[in-house]
Amino acid sequence: xxxxxxxxxxxxxxxxxxxxxxxxxxxxxxxxxxxxxxxxxxxxxxxxxxxxxxxxxxxxxxxxxxxxxxxxxxxxxxxxxxxxxxxxxxxxxxxxxxxxxxxxxxxxxxxxxxxxxxxxxxxxxxxxxxxxxxxxxxxxxxxxxxxxxxxxxxxxxxxxxxxxxxxxxxxxxxxxxxxxxxxxxxxxxxxxxxxxxxxxxxxxxxxxxxxxxxxxxxxxxxxxxxxxxxxxxxxxxxxxxxxxxxxxxxxxxxxxxxxxxxxxxxxxxxxxxxxxxxxxxxxxxxxxxxxxxxxxxxxxxxxxxxxxxxxxxxxxxxxxxxxxxxxxxxxxxxxxxxxxxxxxxxxxxxxxxxxxxxxxxxxxxxxxxxxxxxxxxxxxx
Numbered sequence: 001x002x003x004x005x006x007x008x009x010x011x012x013x014x015x016x017x018x019x020x021x022x023x024x025x026x027x028x029x030x031x032x033x034x035x036x037x038x039x040x041x042x043x044x045x046x047x048x049x050x051x052x053x054x055x056x057x058x059x060x061x062x063x064x065x066x067x068x069x070x071x072x073x074x075x076x077x078x079x080x081x082x083x084x085x086x087x088x089x090x091x092x093x094x095x096x097x098x099x100x101x102x103x104x105x106x107x108x109x110x111x112x113x114x115x116x117x118x119x120x121x122x123x124x125x126x127x128x129x130x131x132x133x134x135x136x137x138x139x140x141x142x143x144x145x146x147x148x149x150x151x152x153x154x155x156x157x158x159x160x161x162x163x164x165x166x167x168x169x170x171x172x173x174x175x176x177x178x179x180x181x182x183x184x185x186x187x188x189x190x191x192x193x194x195x196x197x198x199x200x201x202x203x204x205x206x207x208x209x210x211x212x213x214x215x216x217x218x219x220x221x222x223x224x225x226x227x228x229x230x231x232x233x234x235x236x237x238x239x240x241x242x243x244x245x246x247x248x249x250x251x252x253x254x255x256x257x258x259x260x261x262x263x264x265x266x267x268x269x270x271x272x273x274x275x276x277x278x279x280x281x282x283x284x285x286x287x288x289x290x291x292x293x294x295x296x297x298x299x300x301x302x303x304x305x306x307x308x309x310x311x312x313x314x315x316x317x318x319x320x321x322x323x324x325x326x327x328x329x330x331x332x333x334x335x336x337x338x339x340x341x342x343x344x345x346x347x348x349x350x351x352x353x354x355x356x357x358x359x360x361x362x363x364x365x366x367x368x369x370x371x372x373x374x375x376x377x378x379x380x381x
Contacts, residue, residue, distance in 0.1 A: 001027055001378045004088035005034040006079070006103065008057040008096030010202035010231065011273035013037035015118060015165045015367070016094050020044055022371035033086045035079070037233065051082050055233045057099075075099070080106050089378035094118055101129060101136070108136040113377040115139045117370050119147060119159070130156065138377050141370045145360050146316060160373060163366040166273070170280045171364055173258045193225040193249070194265040196339075197283065199257065201270035202231060204238060209290045211242040214268045216332045217339055218250045227264075229274075230254040266342050268335065275322070276312040279357055284342040284350040286323050287311040290330045313353070316360050321353030 003023060007016040017039035023030055024043075032048030034040055035057070041050060052075065076099065083091065083103070090113040093100035097120030104114050119142035120129060133140065133156065140159040142151055151159035198218070200210040211228070218226040230239050230252040239252050253260055257274070261267070261281040269275050271289040278285045289310060309315050313322050323338045323346075325331075342350060 001029070001090070001375070002031045002086065002088040003033075003090055003092060003374065003378065004083055004086055005032060005036065005040070005092040005094065006096065006100055007034070007036045007040065007054065007094040008099055009054060010037065012094040012096055012118070013039045013054055014169060014273075016040045017043040018165055018168060018367040019092070019094070019117065019370055019374070022367040023374065026371055026375055033082070033088070051079070053233075057096075072099070076102055079103055083107060083112070084110070088112065089381045090115060090374055092117060092374055095120070097121075097129070101132065104136045105132060113138050113381050115141065115370075115374050115377050117141045117162075117374075118143055118165075119151070134158070138380075139373050141373060143366060144312070144316060145362065146318065160369075162369040162373070163363065164276070164361050165366040165370075166276055166280060167361060167364045168367055170258070170277070173262075193223060195260070195263045196221075196224045196226045197260045197264040197267040197269075197278070198226055198228045198250075199267060199269040199274040199278065200228065201272065201274075202234075204234060205291075206270055207234070207238065207242070210270045210288060211239070213330060213332055213335060214288070215243055215247065215250055217268065217335045219244075219247055220336055221339070222249050224249065224265075226250045227260050228252040229257040229260050266339065268339065271310050271324070271326075273312070276316075276357075279313045279322075279354045282351060282354055284322075284347050285313075286325060286335060286338040286342060287313070288325045288330045288335065290327055313357055316357050317353055319353065319356075321357065322350060 005016055005020070007013050013036045016034065016036050020032060020040060020043040032044050033051055034044060034048060035052045036050065037054040057075065080103065091107045093104055093114065093116045095118040101120065104116065107114055114137050116137050119140055137158060140156060141162045142159055143162060143164045148161055198214050200207050200214055226249055228239065228250065232254045243250055257277070261278060261283055264283045267278045267283045267285040269278050269285045269287055271287050275285065275287050309324060310326060311322060311324055314320055314324065325334055325338065
């Protein structure tokens, strides 16, 4: 069967790669065309072709999207033509809602089967999307236990809880072992400084806001070793512009986020999927986020009081397990204060909160369950 898969961000690339692997285990004749990154490219191998790489797609924020509107509209037009040319049995949308829901409306009109994997956060904002989702989607696979309260049968009868795919990914990493080469300092076999992970986001706009503040905090703590989880697709030149010359306790390691987390004592993390990954590795963290002021103001109007937290960890627990520094609260002084707490007084409380998150997430198998749903939909074309 033929599968058209659209992932527009790094987290979607990760989950898409695991979904592709699950699909190929079930369908040896699978033909796959996709929007994704290097992980999906490796998983798809010779059995498919890439339509767009995520490095060309990562635009976030209301104002930022408007300023890149020509590029966005061009990608939408290309995607519609490309789907018709490929003529898949099913279209799979992975997160990336601003783009994917527009394409889902089109593919539904054209008679394609639509499966949405990793639900848009309509429970937080843009609840008006629900009507179109009910109309345009054949199946909605959601991954957060807290979403079960929202996607009741009467609200979204085609919604299915599949569990969180990060559980599978982290378990796979643990079974296969760490990557090549140690990340800890090695001085006569003894670790001389504790490692702190810096996870500043996967988009250049995020990095430009997050990384300078995080690095300035790192400079205040020469007794720790700070490792930036870099992405090679963004490039060394971009990261290096935010790390001052002579900043000896900050280094960049590319494409080894799990190795970094496995070696870390604490973490400074940009809000997103990385917050849950950090929790699954049992690393106390401070969650940070800052975007364009106008985008933030519009978001506050749209969201209102509907959500209390932005990090996946706190959303799942429905409690302030980790500190969140958002917009004006994200500054050197506040981040430094919270960093000292996660290395000291609040450390044990955070780790206990992580255990609660583990309990709520349940078991593994999200990729396999979603693959079964996708294949059933493809057969119904």
